[in-house]
Amino acid sequence: MKIELKGRKAIVTGSTAGIGRAIAEGLARAGASVVINGRGEQRVAAALQELRALLPEADLTGVVADLSTAEGSAALVAQVKDADILVNNLGTAHLNGFFEQKDSEWLDLFQLNVMSGVRAARHYVPGMVKRGWGRVVFISSESGVAIPKEMIDYGMTKTAQLAVSRGLAELVGGTGVTVNAVLPGPTRSEILGNWMKATAGEQGITQEEAEQNFLKTMRPTTLINRFTTTEEVANMVIYVCSEQASGTSGAALRVDGGVIRSIP
Numbered sequence: 297m298k299i300e301l302k303g304r305k306a307i308v309t310g311s312t313a314g315i316g317r318a319i320a321e322g323l324a325r326a327g328a329s330v331v332i333n334g335r336g337e338q339r340v341a342a343a344l345q346e347l348r349a350l351l352p353e354a355d356l357t358g359v360v361a362d363l364s365t366a367e368g369s370a371a372l373v374a375q376v377k378d379a380d381i382l383v384n385n386l387g388t389a390h391l392n393g394f395f396e397q398k399d400s401e402w403l404d405l406f407q408l409n410v411m412s413g414v415r416a417a418r419h420y421v422p423g424m425v426k427r428g429w430g431r432v433v434f435i436s437s438e439s440g441v442a443i444p445k446e447m448i449d450y451g452m453t454k455t456a457q458l459a460v461s462r463g464l465a466e467l468v469g470g471t472g473v474t475v476n477a478v479l480p481g482p483t484r485s486e487i488l489g490n491w492m493k494a495t496a497g498e499q500g501i502t503q504e505e506a507e508q509n510f511l512k513t514m515r516p517t518t519l520i521n522r523f524t525t526t527e528e529v530a531n532m533v534i535y536v537c538s539e540q541a542s543g544t545s546g547a548a549l550r551v552d553g554g555v556i557r558s559i560p
């Protein structure tokens with residue numbers, strides 16, 4: 297199967313690093329025009345420079361906008377009017393204590409992890425429906441199904457994304473637009489990589505050993521016994537964005553290394 301996305305315009309939110317960066321690269325390799333997004337001018341410029349060096353033929357642009365705010369989302373849509381592919385990748389997590397956490401922390405995470413995607417979908421999906429083709433992907437998490445007790449707020453946002461994704465798929469059924477969620481498991485992205493590096497430094501062990509300890513204590517049901525790479529997650533996303541994936545909509549697709557112990 298050869299995935300060809302020439303002529304399609306894609307937006308990947310939060311794509312200067314981590315999983316988003318790998319998705320942006322994969323979509324560009326498949327021929328799509330790709331819009332990179334991040335909060336900082338320098339980080340967006342650096343990601344663009346790196347990707348352009350890697351893929352000189354690719355059509356890449358950048359938008360600096362903090363999508364955790366309505367103003368940031370408005371800045372994105374003002375600069376990029378239309379898209380055929382929208383990957384709502386932006387998201388973060390913080391370890392926290394349920395009993396100590398403030399209302400504002402819950403609401404801020406909801407804005408960043410959920411509303412960024414809701415606002416982008418609200419703007420871009422009607423155009424996809426009008427043109428009769430579109431792909432929307434929400435990057436959720438296995439934490440949206442197996443809620444981690446050390447970040448219940450994060451689990452809540454990742455379950456919310458599954459609800460939004462499924463609901464939106466229902467709403468646009470039969471239009472040529474598909475909407476799906478992808479659920480990564482522990483992945484060597486920037487945020488988790490930095491966390492594992494810091495843990496390794498503190499404990500005088502290697503990053504691989506820190507990852508193994510994480511899996512043994514926090515995700516013992518893994519079937520692959522390692523973190524996934526950002527590219528492994530991106531591969532699933534590129535597939536659901538392809539012409540060939542036209543039969544898949546409303547799905548929650550796992551790239552979690554088997555962490556979730558259920559069949560469907």
Ligand code: NAD
Binds near residue numbers: 310316389
């Ligand atoms: P990351 O922190 O490594 O990368 C996040 C990217 O988003 C960076 O480019 C960052 O600059 C950008 N960003 C952060 N806040 C932003 C904002 N307000 N506006 C615009 N850009 C912003 O993260 P990651 O681990 O690659 O995570 C990507 C997605 O995958 C998230 O939705 C996360 O919940 C999900 N996920 C990650 C893992 C994992 O193990 N890494 C597992 C499951 C799900």
